[in-house]
Amino acid sequence: MEISKDWQVYITGHSSMVGKNLIPLLESLNYSNILVQSSKSLDLRNQNKVNDFFKKNTPEIVIHLAARVGGILANIKRPSSFIYDNLMMQTNIIHSAHKHGCKKLIFLGSSCIYPKDSPQPMREEYFLSGKLEPTNQAYAIAKIAGIQMCYSYRAQYGDNFISPIPSNLYGYGDHYDDENSHVLAALISKFHKAKVEERDFVTIWGSGSPRREFLFVTDLCEAIIFLLEKYNSSEIINVGSGVDIKIKELASIISKTVGFSGELKFDTSKPDGMMRKLLDVSKIKNLGWKAKTPLVDGIERSYNEFLRR
Numbered sequence: 600m601e602i603s604k605d606w607q608v609y610i611t612g613h614s615s616m617v618g619k620n621l622i623p624l625l626e627s628l629n630y631s632n633i634l635v636q637s638s639k640s641l642d643l644r645n646q647n648k649v650n651d652f653f654k655k656n657t658p659e660i661v662i663h664l665a666a667r668v669g670g671i672l673a674n675i676k677r678p679s680s681f682i683y684d685n686l687m688m689q690t691n692i693i694h695s696a697h698k699h700g701c702k703k704l705i706f707l708g709s710s711c712i713y714p715k716d717s718p719q720p721m722r723e724e725y726f727l728s729g730k731l732e733p734t735n736q737a738y739a740i741a742k743i744a745g746i747q748m749c750y751s752y753r754a755q756y757g758d759n760f761i762s763p764i765p766s767n768l769y770g771y772g773d774h775y776d777d778e779n780s781h782v783l784a785a786l787i788s789k790f791h792k793a794k795v796e797e798r799d800f801v802t803i804w805g806s807g808s809p810r811r812e813f814l815f816v817t818d819l820c821e822a823i824i825f826l827l828e829k830y831n832s833s834e835i836i837n838v839g840s841g842v843d844i845k846i847k848e849l850a851s852i853i854s855k856t857v858g859f860s861g862e863l864k865f866d867t868s869k870p871d872g873m874m875r876k877l878l879d880v881s882k883i884k885n886l887g888w889k890a891k892t893p894l895v896d897g898i899e900r901s902y903n904e905f906l907r908r
């Protein structure tokens with residue numbers, strides 16, 4: 600299906616880290632009709648309001664970014680919010696998009712949909728093959744339900760709804776507050792604070808041995824547009840950098856970037872989570888897309904933006 604740049608593109612969660620980077624990119628590529636609505640004026644958990652919104656606007660393309668997202672602490676403290684908010688928002692959006700004839704919908708999954716004991720790197724076919732990591736199970740199950748909805752609406756009605764699976768994101772517009780931040784942003788914030796306060800050491804949760812993959816948000820936005828224009832399959836598709844790194848090494852890069860000269864300590868009483876989490880990105884690579892931003896450059900750009908906030 601050929602996408603027209605004149606079609607109306609409704610982006611839910613335009614104020615998210617992904618939305619803030621995606622909208623200028625779409626505009627620079629001449630997508631001329633972008634529709635957004637703040638969560639204050641349209642709470643996506645409200646089915647009637649979402650349905651009325653679609654009745655009035657009938658977007659041809661929907662990119663569903665809105666979600667309740669957070670780090671390990673937030674996921675452990677508020678699992679019911681993670682499952683309720685995400686299920687409600689995505690169900691309302693996917694169903695209304697179907698009802699009002701949307702031509703293409705992108706639903707973003709997350710790498711936590713894969714089983715905790717998946718072989719590494721994680722290939723798309725490992726989806727639904729085992730038990731999930733318990734700490735973010737509520738969020739993961741909501742994401743799995745969203746993917747299943749996209750499959751089901753395609754199977755029953757032929758709707759062109761796709762589900763890319765991004766790995767851990769970082770970059771412009773990231774959250775640096777303690778509760779909602781993910782590991783990379785949390786470390787930037789922690790090392791910066793330690794530098795300013797002239798501390799002797801920084802303590803990092805866990806042993807520092809687990810390996811994680813990080814994707815610069817601009818790269819994800821390029822992938823979203825690539826998939827919008829070129830990918831029309833019911834099968835999920837991984838979007839990652841294809842490279843992982845030990846948390847210990849990540850901390851050392853961030854410490855150097857920030858200019859912190861103290862010691863790194865590891866609190867092994869805190870959980871490590873999965874020892875490795877890396878997406879296999881051969882499928883998207885074979886289609887012609889790969890991530891461009893090396894981790895060291897991405898961290899430097901993120902820190903510069905952190906300082907400008």
Ligand SMILES: NC(=O)c1ccc[n+]([C@@H]2O[C@H](COP(=O)([O-])OP(=O)(O)OC[C@H]3O[C@@H](n4cnc5c(N)ncnc54)[C@H](OP(=O)(O)O)[C@@H]3O)[C@@H](O)[C@H]2O)c1
Nearest residue numbers: 612614615616617638642643664665666668709765767768
């Ligand atoms: N961050 C990651 O590492 C990561 C990794 C993989 C996948 N993803 C996926 O990428 C997408 C964007 O993530 P992000 O980290 O950029 O998100 P984010 O910065 O945390 O922003 C969340 C967005 O959801 C909106 N939202 C929350 N509750 C809402 C409600 N009830 N009604 C309407 N809108 C609501 C927020 O709007 P307000 O600001 O107006 O409240 C905000 O725009 C999500 O689908 C997420 O699951 C993220």
